Amino acid sequence: MGLVTQTSAELPLLGAYEVSFSLNRFVKFIGPGLLMSIAYVDPGNLESDLQVGANAGYSLLWVLLWCTILGYVIQMQAAKLGVVTRRHLAEHCRQQFSPVLRYFLWVMAEIAIVGSDIQEVIGSAIALLLLSRGAIPLWAGVLLSVSTSFLLLLVERWGVTKLEALFGVLISVMVCSFAVMFYEAHVPLGAVAEGFLKPSIPRPAIGQAVALVGSLIMPHNIYLHSALVQTRALRHDDEAHKKEALVYYGLESALSLLVSVFINMFVTCVFAAGFYGKALQDIGLENAGQYLGEAYGPAMVYVWALGLLAAGQSSTMTGAYTGQFVMTGYLQLKISPWLRILLTRSVALVPALVVSLLTRNNSDSTALDELNQWLNLLQSVQLPFALIPVLAFNGSEALMGKFKNGRAMTAATVVIAVAVMLINVSGVLAFAEAALSGVGMHVWAVVAVGMALYLLSVGYVFLHSTAAAGLLPASIGWLAEEPGGGSSDAFGGGRFRRVPSRAVTPAGNLLGRSPAGSQEDLQERLLQESGAGEDAEEVVVLEGGEQGLSSLGYGASAAGELEAGGDEEAGGHAAGDSSRQQ
Structure with missing residues (x-):
């Protein structure tokens, strides 16, 4: 202890x-x-x-x-x-x-x-x-x-x-x-x-x-x-x-x-x-x-x-x-x-x-x-x-x-x-x-253009990151709209795409090498061994490559997209009806 x-x-x-x-x-x-x-x-x-x-x-x-x-x-x-x-x-x-x-x-x-x-x-x-x-x-x-x-x-x-x-x-x-x-x-x-x-x-x-x-x-x-x-x-x-x-x-x-x-x-x-x-x-x-x-x-x-x-x-x-x-x-x-x-x-x-x-x-x-x-x-x-x-x-x-x-x-x-x-x-x-001391003005002109493009790139990333996170004021929410109208899943003013939870990267396999086939094969095999159903817990491979199921509680209800401000809990923690632990 x-x-x-x-x-x-x-x-x-x-x-x-x-x-x-x-x-x-x-x-x-x-x-x-x-x-x-x-x-x-x-x-x-x-x-x-x-x-x-x-x-x-x-x-x-x-x-x-x-x-x-x-x-x-x-x-x-x-x-x-x-x-x-x-x-x-x-x-x-x-x-x-x-x-x-x-x-x-x-x-x-x-x-x-x-x-x-x-x-x-x-x-x-x-x-x-x-x-x-x-x-x-x-x-x-x-x-x-x-x-x-x-x-x-x-x-x-x-x-x-x-x-x-x-x-x-x-x-x-x-x-x-x-x-x-x-x-x-x-x-x-x-x-x-x-x-x-x-x-x-x-x-x-x-x-x-x-x-x-x-x-x-x-x-x-x-x-x-x-x-x-x-x-x-x-x-x-x-x-x-x-x-x-x-x-x-x-x-x-x-x-x-x-x-x-x-x-x-x-x-x-x-x-x-x-x-x-x-x-x-x-x-x-x-x-x-x-x-x-x-x-x-x-x-x-x-x-x-x-x-x-x-x-x-x-x-x-x-x-x-x-x-x-x-x-x-x-x-x-x-x-x-x-x-x-x-x-x-x-x-x-x-x-x-x-x-x-x-x-x-x-x-x-x-x-x-x-x-x-x-x-x-x-x-x-x-x-x-x-x-x-x-x-x-x-x-x-x-x-x-x-x-x-x-x-x-x-x-x-x-x-x-x-x-x-x-x-x-x-x-x-x-x-x-x-x-660049001593170089001609043409070189500095190229540097100035490069710096301008860089600052524009940073601004572009900032605007779209904050738009996706729903952090932009409503007055400039049009930045989150796709061309042609309609709210984009990518930039929809806080409309984050909720993706179904999946098994985390195996700790013994950080570079993609699976100890027993692909990640999907490993998950399917462990779920079959546990006799779990559709709302089964996800696979987690512990330190040292030990395999098991964690009581994550994420089931089929986590699939799809959850809009900010919807009926789901804002965190998107769509837990299953039950959780089991092996």
């Missing part, structure tokens, strides 16, 4: 819930938040961390902390959407949006995933170069990164809990490696405390602050978290069970992101202690090992490389998960996880391989670091296309029922979203100004 206490748990944007906290029960929910937090310590983040430390010292540690807190709020919006509706963000976008918008959002999500994958390839290749003392050149390390992806797939075949354990090991390697660096660098703790407690942004460090925001809050992570939370068995006919799940997921995510804060802090502080205020050339992942060796000795190079390799490899599988969720959600297209990784990683290989080959004879090149910076900006640009829909869906009473965001919470999320997007756009403009 684990620790059981009665407590009132209050989490940001979730509310205060009375739950009986059980340590054993909490352990069963560990995993999704752990995988989600990996995006906060991937090679792209380490690139930003070391540049912040070298160029701004300890002054931006408070930005790191508050960006992580904002990221937690956004991630819990994604988790709440998945727990309450039992469908992840990509599935909701397919069901609620028109084909044009649906395919546009899918392309944007895939671009973000590929961009993140390129950073993982770069980080792993640099780590292999350092660990092999140059025996494995960058171009060879880029190619080797493909094989490591398939090795992780072999681990996944043993069950998702085994893979989650491996991620735990990789994160532990990062913590230990960077903690050793922090200790050996003799970082002044007083300066660290001041960096966290005294908000300030020196004018020369504005660029680093913006880059830090862009590298921490990533669009593909929103898709990932909304899907991962469905891998634990829940009684979805019971509101208390949903609240309990949200509390446990919220606690697990908070602890996981706290670990990420320490990892990012360790890296930032090491480079602040060693290089801030010194006349250095551009410093990044590509030459960080060289500078660390000169400042702290050769042993520090291997410690850094080990942590960097763990960051790159841990990010690999989460990218594969996200890609599969996005593809099946938007397109209802299921392909082999091996093929999915091969396609994604092949696209990611091209720019990394080209740059590494072109600079293989130039030991002072920072081309890969420049590519990393552009990729961080790419994530910033893509963020609104995932952030706006998830916030709009959480504000819909037709979809979320009693779990929808209230006015205060909606206002808070809107402020957060607008602030993050404005910071990201300003960062893109500042970076473009620096990168």
Whole structure:
């Protein structure tokens, strides 16, 4: 028996819930938040961390902390959407949006995933170069990164809990490696405390602050978290069970992101202690090992490389998960996880391989670091296309029922979203100004047109997301009408399409591989074994691949569409007349 206490748990944007906290029960929910937090310590983040430390010292540690807190709020919006509706963000976008918008959002999500994958390839290749003392050149390390992806797939075949354990090991390697660096660098703790407690942004460090925001809050992570939370068995006919799940997921995510804060802090502080205020050339992942060796000795190079390799490899599988969720959600297209990784990683290989080959004879090149910076900006640009829909869906009473965001919470999320997007756009403009200095007006004209198209795209997504969620004022409700009149199922001013509930993705099968045939075959077989009728409970596969039936209480009455404001309960929780549990 684990620790059981009665407590009132209050989490940001979730509310205060009375739950009986059980340590054993909490352990069963560990995993999704752990995988989600990996995006906060991937090679792209380490690139930003070391540049912040070298160029701004300890002054931006408070930005790191508050960006992580904002990221937690956004991630819990994604988790709440998945727990309450039992469908992840990509599935909701397919069901609620028109084909044009649906395919546009899918392309944007895939671009973000590929961009993140390129950073993982770069980080792993640099780590292999350092660990092999140059025996494995960058171009060879880029190619080797493909094989490591398939090795992780072999681990996944043993069950998702085994893979989650491996991620735990990789994160532990990062913590230990960077903690050793922090200790050996003799970082002044007083300066660290001041960096966290005294908000300030020196004018020369504005660029680093913006880059830090862009590298921490990533669009593909929103898709990932909304899907991962469905891998634990829940009684979805019971509101208390949903609240309990949200509390446990919220606690697990908070602890996981706290670990990420320490990892990012360790890296930032090491480079602040060693290089801030010194006349250095551009410093990044590509030459960080060289500078660390000169400042702290050769042993520090291997410690850094080990942590960097763990960051790159841990990010690999989460990218594969996200890609599969996005593809099946938007397109209802299921392909082999091996093929999915091969396609994604092949696209990611091209720019990394080209740059590494072109600079293989130039030991002072920072081309890969420049590519990393552009990729961080790419994530910033893509963020609104995932952030706006998830916030709009959480504000819909037709979809979320009693779990929808209230006015205060909606206002808070809107402020957060607008602030993050404005910071990201300003960062893109500042970076473009620096990168394009000295070019002709014709280039700036192209940039201006591109920015205008981007802002129009964001506005289009905003209007149709809020229209689908029923959040538009009645005075502009015509935006929810299809051409030719008539209310669209996709944009019908809050007329959310209620889709029949279905079995959640098996926890041991996150990449689409079914342990016993297709998902439909598995559900049919279990229903036959249970002797259940038409209103039978749905299939849930527990951690480790154990199969069973949860008392979901969703029956045939859940089929079809429920209009907002109809006779059904606003939440759309169409429970069956009875519930059974096996």
